[in-house]
Amino acid sequence: MGEAIVITSGKGGVGKTTTSANLGTALALQGKKVCLIDTDIGLRNLDVILGLENRIIYDLVDVIEGRCKVQQALVKDKRFDDGLFLLPAAQTTDKNAVNPEQMKTLITELKRDYDYILIDCPAGIEQGFKNAISGADRAIVVTTPEISAVRDADRIIGLLENEDIEPPKLIINRIRRHLMNNGDSLDVNDITTHLSIDLLGIILDDENVISSSNKGEPVVMDPSNPAAIGYRNIARRILGESVPLMSVDKGKTGFFGKLKAIFSR
Amino acid sequence: MTKQQYVTIKGTKEGLVLRLDDKCAYSEMIAELRRKVEDDGLEGLAEVQIHTGSRYCNEEELKEIMNTIHGSPNLRVSKIQSDVITMEECNRKVLENQSETYIGIVRSGQVVKAEGDLVVVGDVNPNGRVVAAGSIYVLGRLKGIAHAGSNGNTKAVIAASWLEATHLIIADKMETMTDELTILSEQPEMECAYLHPNGFIAIDRLQELRILRPGLSSFKGGS
Numbered sequence: 001m002g003e004a005i006v007i008t009s010g011k012g013g014v015g016k017t018t019t020s021a022n023l024g025t026a027l028a029l030q031g032k033k034v035c036l037i038d039t040d041i042g043l044r045n046l047d048v049i050l051g052l053e054n055r056i057i058y059d060l061v062d063v064i065e066g067r068c069k070v071q072q073a074l075v076k077d078k079r080f081d082d083g084l085f086l087l088p089a090a091q092t093t094d095k096n097a098v099n100p101e102q103m104k105t106l107i108t109e110l111k112r113d114y115d116y117i118l119i120d121c122p123a124g125i126e127q128g129f130k131n132a133i134s135g136a137d138r139a140i141v142v143t144t145p146e147i148s149a150v151r152d153a154d155r156i157i158g159l160l161e162n163e164d165i166e167p168p169k170l171i172i173n174r175i176r177r178h179l180m181n182n183g184d185s186l187d188v189n190d191i192t193t194h195l196s197i198d199l200l201g202i203i204l205d206d207e208n209v210i211s212s213s214n215k216g217e218p219v220v221m222d223p224s225n226p227a228a229i230g231y232r233n234i235a236r237r238i239l240g241e242s243v244p245l246m247s248v249d250k251g252k253t254g255f256f257g258k259l260k261a262i263f264s265r
Numbered sequence: 266m267t268k269q270q271y272v273t274i275k276g277t278k279e280g281l282v283l284r285l286d287d288k289c290a291y292s293e294m295i296a297e298l299r300r301k302v303e304d305d306g307l308e309g310l311a312e313v314q315i316h317t318g319s320r321y322c323n324e325e326e327l328k329e330i331m332n333t334i335h336g337s338p339n340l341r342v343s344k345i346q347s348d349v350i351t352m353e354e355c356n357r358k359v360l361e362n363q364s365e366t367y368i369g370i371v372r373s374g375q376v377v378k379a380e381g382d383l384v385v386v387g388d389v390n391p392n393g394r395v396v397a398a399g400s401i402y403v404l405g406r407l408k409g410i411a412h413a414g415s416n417g418n419t420k421a422v423i424a425a426s427w428l429e430a431t432h433l434i435i436a437d438k439m440e441t442m443t444d445e446l447t448i449l450s451e452q453p454e455m456e457c458a459y460l461h462p463n464g465f466i467a468i469d470r471l472q473e474l475r476i477l478r479p480g481l482s483s484f485k486g487g488s
Binding site: 151152154155157158159161194196 | 369370372373374375387388390391392393
């Protein structure tokens with residue numbers, strides 16, 4: 001019996017889809033059988049980021065409405081030997097085409113065959129959000145070190161806490177080292193104290209995330225990339241390993257830096 | 266004594282006390298009261314307190330008693346005292362006087378309401394709202410909206426370990442906590458907000474509350 005994890009944020013553009021793609025890939029790299037579900041009906045993206053757009057035949061709404069079996073709609077990622085599958089969202093209809101009960105049934109069915117079901121949630125708190133969280137056992141809230149994203153995350157956490165799922169965990173995405181170190185953006189500590197939930201991991205901002213997404217190849221495939229390391233660490237934490245948190249002010253502290261830090265205290 | 270007295274008058278330090286018998290019929294009592302008031306040989310103005318004992322008087326009956334007494338130019342009712350209240354009134358009083366405790370974080374978009382006082386153990390985040398007919402006490406950071414005395418109680422206060430609210434409302438007076446406001450402190454730690462006699466919301470140290478609102482303390486016992 002697998003576990004269903006919804007990836008949500010409230011605000012759009014903070015990296016839900018990128019996080020879903022990369023965590024799914026990272027879990028598949030760890031040898032787990034993963035199914036990604038794109039619930040952003042009408043505005044699907046997850047297929048593009050995974051480079052699976054051209055292989056789509058059926059979609060989520062086809063499955064829900066009984067036009068095909070789940071197995072027929074699942075798109076296999078050939079880079080992983082039976083490890084990573086995608087259930088794409090429909091593009092021609094809207095979020096009201098599906099209801100939470102149907103999602104729950106679908107996810108329960110998928111949990112029998114997969115270790116992890118990652119549900120990519122659409123932005124907002126309306127029908128699409130309700131559908132996405134309905135079948136989830138756990139939730140991951142993605143935010144960025146921006147006040148607007150943190151406010152929306154707070155709202156989402158409040159809604160999640162009223163649901164029958166485990167307390168949500170936090171990912172702080174797109175951290176810019178110099179901004180955070182200069183105090184020009186919220187720091188990791190501020191955000192976690194404000195939201196008072198467990199931190200699952202942080203992702204440093206990196207240009208390659210965008211370029212690799214454009215190529216349809218999640219950045220997590222490159223083991224040396226700082227953002228990829230962040231995603232891999234999170235995947236290991238999901239699997240239950242204890243991995244220390246990446247340091248944000250890495251690269252600043254040489255011998256003199258440390259000396260300076262002592263005197264500037 | 267040939268006849269039982271239904272209305273007894275007593276002089277005390279606080280003025281006259283009219284004790285109305287609670288066993289007789291209401292009409293007998295009011296008739297005697299009328300008689301007593303009329304043939305009273307008082308001079309000057311006297312304050313009277315009315316004790317109705319175990320008789321429950323509704324609004325109209327109380328009005329009639331008041332009017333009867335005010336029929337004499339020398340008497341003025343200062344207070345009406347009764348040993349009984351209705352269940353309804355009692356329940357309302359219980360609700361108003363009880364303190365409800367909310368343990369958790371009041372997050373953006375959430376509203377926590379209380380009929381009496383409200384104690385929040387946790388933070389109130391921006392866009393989170395706490396409302397109480399009584400006072401609000403936050404053991405944590407108050408960073409959202411707080412409305413104390415929502416039924417119009419101007420004596421209600423808002424106290425917090427960290428008072429950094431965006432909006433403070435007491436009774437029907439609202440204050441937006443903007444930068445221009447001079448009452449804000451750099452370190453808003455252990456503070457309370459109250460309605461100043463000048464009509465504006467003021468903020469002071471938590472420790473001043475015992476002087477500002479001594480009546481809020483409901484503590485009994487100890488030594």
